[in-house]
Amino acid sequence: MINILHHGVSAAELLGRKFAASRTPVDPSCLQALGLDPLRSAFEPGAGMLSAQGRAMQLLTDGLVGEVRCLNRGRRQILSLRVPGDLLVLGEGETLVALTHVRTSDAAPLLAGLSDACPTSQALRRAWVAAGRIEQALLRNQVVRLGRMSACERLGHALLEIHERLGQVGLVTGMTFHLPLTQETLSDLAGLSVVHLNRTLQGLRREGLLGLRRGYVTLMDRIRLAEMACYSSPYAAPLRQSERPREAPRAPGLAMAS
Amino acid sequence: MINILHHGVSAAELLGRKFAASRTPVDPSCLQALGLDPLRSAFEPGAGMLSAQGRAMQLLTDGLVGEVRCLNRGRRQILSLRVPGDLLVLGEGETLVALTHVRTSDAAPLLAGLSDACPTSQALRRAWVAAGRIEQALLRNQVVRLGRMSACERLGHALLEIHERLGQVGLVTGMTFHLPLTQETLSDLAGLSVVHLNRTLQGLRREGLLGLRRGYVTLMDRIRLAEMACYSSPYAAPLRQSERPREAPRAPGLAMAS
DNA sequence: CGCTCATTTGATTGTTATCAAAAGAAGTGG
DNA sequence: CCACTTCTTTTGATAACAATCAAATGAGCG
Numbered sequence: 001m002i003n004i005l006h007h008g009v010s011a012a013e014l015l016g017r018k019f020a021a022s023r024t025p026v027d028p029s030c031l032q033a034l035g036l037d038p039l040r041s042a043f044e045p046g047a048g049m050l051s052a053q054g055r056a057m058q059l060l061t062d063g064l065v066g067e068v069r070c071l072n073r074g075r076r077q078i079l080s081l082r083v084p085g086d087l088l089v090l091g092e093g094e095t096l097v098a099l100t101h102v103r104t105s106d107a108a109p110l111l112a113g114l115s116d117a118c119p120t121s122q123a124l125r126r127a128w129v130a131a132g133r134i135e136q137a138l139l140r141n142q143v144v145r146l147g148r149m150s151a152c153e154r155l156g157h158a159l160l161e162i163h164e165r166l167g168q169v170g171l172v173t174g175m176t177f178h179l180p181l182t183q184e185t186l187s188d189l190a191g192l193s194v195v196h197l198n199r200t201l202q203g204l205r206r207e208g209l210l211g212l213r214r215g216y217v218t219l220m221d222r223i224r225l226a227e228m229a230c231y232s233s234p235y236a237a238p239l240r241q242s243e244r245p246r247e248a249p250r251a252p253g254l255a256m257a258s
Numbered sequence: 259m260i261n262i263l264h265h266g267v268s269a270a271e272l273l274g275r276k277f278a279a280s281r282t283p284v285d286p287s288c289l290q291a292l293g294l295d296p297l298r299s300a301f302e303p304g305a306g307m308l309s310a311q312g313r314a315m316q317l318l319t320d321g322l323v324g325e326v327r328c329l330n331r332g333r334r335q336i337l338s339l340r341v342p343g344d345l346l347v348l349g350e351g352e353t354l355v356a357l358t359h360v361r362t363s364d365a366a367p368l369l370a371g372l373s374d375a376c377p378t379s380q381a382l383r384r385a386w387v388a389a390g391r392i393e394q395a396l397l398r399n400q401v402v403r404l405g406r407m408s409a410c411e412r413l414g415h416a417l418l419e420i421h422e423r424l425g426q427v428g429l430v431t432g433m434t435f436h437l438p439l440t441q442e443t444l445s446d447l448a449g450l451s452v453v454h455l456n457r458t459l460q461g462l463r464r465e466g467l468l469g470l471r472r473g474y475v476t477l478m479d480r481i482r483l484a485e486m487a488c489y490s491s492p493y494a495a496p497l498r499q500s501e502r503p504r505e506a507p508r509a510p511g512l513a514m515a516s
Numbered sequence: 517c518g519c520t521c522a523t524t525t526g527a528t529t530g531t532t533a534t535c536a537a538a539a540g541a542a543g544t545g546g
Numbered sequence: 547c548c549a550c551t552t553c554t555t556t557t558g559a560t561a562a563c564a565a566t567c568a569a570a571t572g573a574g575c576g
Contacts, residue, residue, distance in 0.1 A: 069402050071488050077405040079398050092395055092492070137350055139397050140337050144327050146404035147335040147449030151532075183555065191405030193533050198556065230329050234350070409564075441523065451565050456524065458564095 001216065002171050004063065004084065004100070004178040011036040011061050011105040014085040014169050019127040021168035022134055022235060026123045034113045039106035043098040049088060057111065058088045063102035064181065066189070067094050078189040080139055081162065085169040087131070100180050137234040138165075146191045149229070151200040154190045156209065156229035163219055164233060175222060180215040259474065260429050262321065262342065262358070262436040269294040269319050269363040272343040272427050279426035280392055280493060282385040288378045292371045297364035301356040308348045315369065316346045321360035322439065324447070325352050336447040338397055339420065343427040345389070358438050395492040396423075404449045407487070409458040412448045414467065414487035421477055422491060433480060438473040 012031040019026045036059060043049055049058070049065065065082040081099075082088060087107060088096055113121050114128055141161060145154045159179075166177045181189075187197040204210040209225045211218035219225055226232075267275075270289040277284045294317060301307055307323065308316065323340040339357075340346060345365060346354055371379050372386055399419060403412045420437065424430045439447075445455040462468040467483045469476035477483055484490075 067398075069398070071402070071406055075406045077402050079401050091398060092391070093490070094398065133350070136394070136397075139394075139401065140325075140327070140349060140352065143337050143397065143400050143404060144329070144335045146401060148329055148333045182553090194554090195534080195556085196532055199532095202556085232351070440521090452522090453524085453566075454564050460524085 001176065002173050002178055004166070004171055005180065006062060007084075007171060009061075009084070009170065011059050014061060015059070015110075017169045018085040018131065022127070022130045024123070024127040024130040026127050027120060030113075030120045030124065034109040036105045036107070036109055039109070041104050041106070043102040043104070045098055045100055045102075047098045047102075049096040049098060049102070049104075056089075057107040058104040059107045059110065060084055060086050060088055061103050061105055063098065063100040064179075065102055066097050066099045066185070067091065068097045068188075069094055076188045077191060078185070080135075080142060081189060083162070083165050083169070084171060086135075099185055134234060141234060151190070151192055151196060152204060153229045154192070155186075155197070155200050155204060156225045157231050158190060159210070159217060159219065160222070160226055160229060160231045161234070163217075163222075164235065168235070175219040176211075176216055178215060179217045259434065260431055260436055262424070262429055263438065264320060265342075265429060267319075267342070267428065269317050272319060273317070273368075275427045276343040276389065277385040280385070280388045282381070282388040284381045284385050285378060288371075288382065292367040294363045294365070294367055297367070299362050299364070301360040301362070303356055303358055303360075305356045305360075307354040307356060307360070307362075308346060314347075315365040316362040317365045317368065318342055318344050318346055319361050319363055321356065321358040322437075323360055324355050324357045324443070325349065326355045326446075327352055334446045335449060336443070338393075338400060339447060341420070341423050341427070342429060344393075357443055392492060399492060409448070409450055409454060410461060411487045412450070413444075413455070413458055413462060414483045415489050416448060417468070417475060417477065418480070418484055418487060418489045419492070421475075421480075422493065426493070433477040434469075434474055436473060437475045 012028070012034065015036075016026060016028050016031050040061075041058065043063075060082050061084055063084070065086075065088060066078040067080045067082065069077050069079055071077070079091075079094060082096075087110075088104065090096055113124055138161065141157070145157050149157060162179065163172060163175070163177055166172045171177065183197055183201070184194045187194045190197060192200070201210070201212065204225075205212060209219075209221050209228070211220050270286070270292065273294075274284060274286050274289050298319075299316065301321075308314075318340050319342055321342070323344075323346060324336040325338045325340065327335050327337055329335070337349075337352060340354075345368075346362065348354055371382055396419065399415070403415050407415060417437075421430060421433070421435055424435045429435065441455055441459070442452045445452045448455060450458070459468070459470065462483075463470060467477075467479050467486070469478050
């Protein structure tokens with residue numbers, strides 16, 4: 001069973017798989033040539049990343065990282081979850097936090113390769129743009145989950161998404177993947193309280209949709225789960241028009257009597 | 259009082275203000291030279307945009323547009339609100355919907371200007387990148403609102419943000435701005451039911467935080483509102499560390515007995 | 517006026533958060 | 547190996563919050 005904290009896949013290989021999955025493949029030798037693999041760092045769970053390091057950007061190779069926003073009263077929201085193969089860039093006003101033991105490669109050589117005039121890096125630039133687009137789509141998914149979905153749906157949707165993302169970089173075993181996160185961490189991802197998250201997980205398990213064992217998640221019935229959670233892959237190319245769009249009002253107002 | 263559906267500001271002028279506000283000013287004459295203003299389109303409220311038109315990208319000049327995702331059972335989430343000066347680009351799986359009467363300029367000349375080798379377009383490219391960053395930050399704000407904020411906070415936060423965004427392009431009058439949206443539309447933006455949104459609005463008004471009159475919103479007490487809603491400007495440059503980041507768990511598990 | 521749509525109100529239900537505490541896991545040091 | 551600590555998961559009880567249903571009121575328009 002694959003361990004997300006310690007699989008043997010190199011940084012270049014991860015990138016290659018990820019780019020191939022978003023239909024913008026890059027020649028493996030080109031990625032190898034960047035020389036990412038030797039420049040490693042490691043972080044303890046809970047460690048803040050990037051701001052402490054002088055590094056501007058890193059490639060996540062092992063473990064899970066969260067882009068986190070903290071509010072008052074101890075409230076915390078994980079904006080996005082980063083999985084191996086993802087680039088770590090610090091957004092304004094956010095912090096990147098290691099959610100597990102984490103290892104990274106310095107991404108500076110990748111940046112250098114991007115600005116290279118060499119024609120082989122053309123494909124790299126295209127892949128870079130595609131990756132950015134996917135990342136944006138994932139953030140939009142997060143908005144929909146938090147804005148309009150019930151606890152069950154949020155959780156199912158998020159887990160389906162994680163499964164798919166890990167699958168892109170070859171870190172799943174069939175319907176099972178390693179997700180060594182605290183329920184509290186998951187609750188911050190799903191915008192729920194820990195207690196309610198726990199009960200929701202139990203519900204999904206009772207329904208035969210999910211299996212949980214020692215940090216491993218199994219999608220017991222992916223079809224039914226996807227249906228329940230209105231999930232559709234962010235990697236699918238063609239435009240979906242499965243749902244009926246509601247029409248906007250004809251004579252807008254926001255008038256409010258008085 | 260400024261009317262967002264029909265102010266006299268040209269497309270080039272809007273862009274100039276917007277870029278200046280994100281501290282990446284572009285020479286006005288350079289923007290004028292693009293020739294955006296003549297190529298206009300108009301949309302009725304409720305109209306889907308872009309996919310119908312052959313146009314790949316448009317610049318919103320008048321009115322409000324929502325990036326919308328529809329789910330089953332008639333559920334709808336507005337991912338982001340676009341205000342005059344914003345670029346309209348269609349994301350995968352989303353639709354852009356005119357929330358009011360809308361007018362746009364074709365943004366093709368802007369794209370041409372971006373890929374221009376001319377040195378003056380260097381500033382334009384920088385501004386383009388900065389605008390993209392801001393837009394991402396706004397989406398992250400939306401995540402936090404929907405994930406961890408109460409109805410009051412969501413609304414206050416969203417309205418403060420809209421006020422600030424409109425202010426950037428000169429479409430506010432002091433603390434008042436034109437927001438000709440249905441409460442149903444607002445509820446889809448805030449991830450609330452219409453009824454609850456209505457009651458929340460009333461609450462904010464009763465608290466003396468908000469004023470609403472015929473499609474115009476007034477921030478009666480911006481300081482108190484911002485404090486209540488944990489609002490901090492996405493346009494502020496320096497990193498904030500106002501809140502205490504919670505540390506992640508030491509020994510992650512997701513074990514679940516049995 | 518009569519139509520339609522938007523806002524508002526009341527009543528009720530359903531969902532989720534919160535509080536408190538027990539039970540289970542995992543690591544530490546004796 | 548056990549006692550001890552600490553963190554996590556789980557359970558129960560309760561309260562706060564938000565959704566839903568139903569209906570009345572108000573605003574705008576032909």
